[in-house]
Amino acid sequence: MTNVRRRVLRPQGSDAESRRCQRRLQKKQDQLSKERESLKRWMSRLKRAFHAMEKLQAKIARLERQIEQLEAEQSVTVPE
Known part of the structure; x- marks a missing residue:
């Protein structure tokens, strides 16, 4: 007879991991704002x-x- 597989219970993400994610998110947001400012400067240039x-x-x-007009006038007025 087959046994039902048990789920492995793992602890939820720790505070350190959530802080790391928050720092990474903040870093990406800061980088995005810097890149937008840079783009704004380049667009004005x-x-x-x-x-x-x-x-x-x-x-x-x-x-x-x-020049074309002057050349056309010269060719009309100067007989050869």
Whole structure:
């Protein structure tokens, strides 16, 4: 006849273990807040750089158009 297996009774997690988990959780939360602050700084830098790049692209496009217009005017007015 088969016997019913008995459950092994183990003591619940100790206070030291719960304190360790709390410390680990707090450490991860601190790390998360630091990383968020770092991301916030980088995003503002990236935004600034992106807008500077957009301004430069617009300036270059404007200069290219002006040069094309001047070249077109020169070719029309100067007979060869």
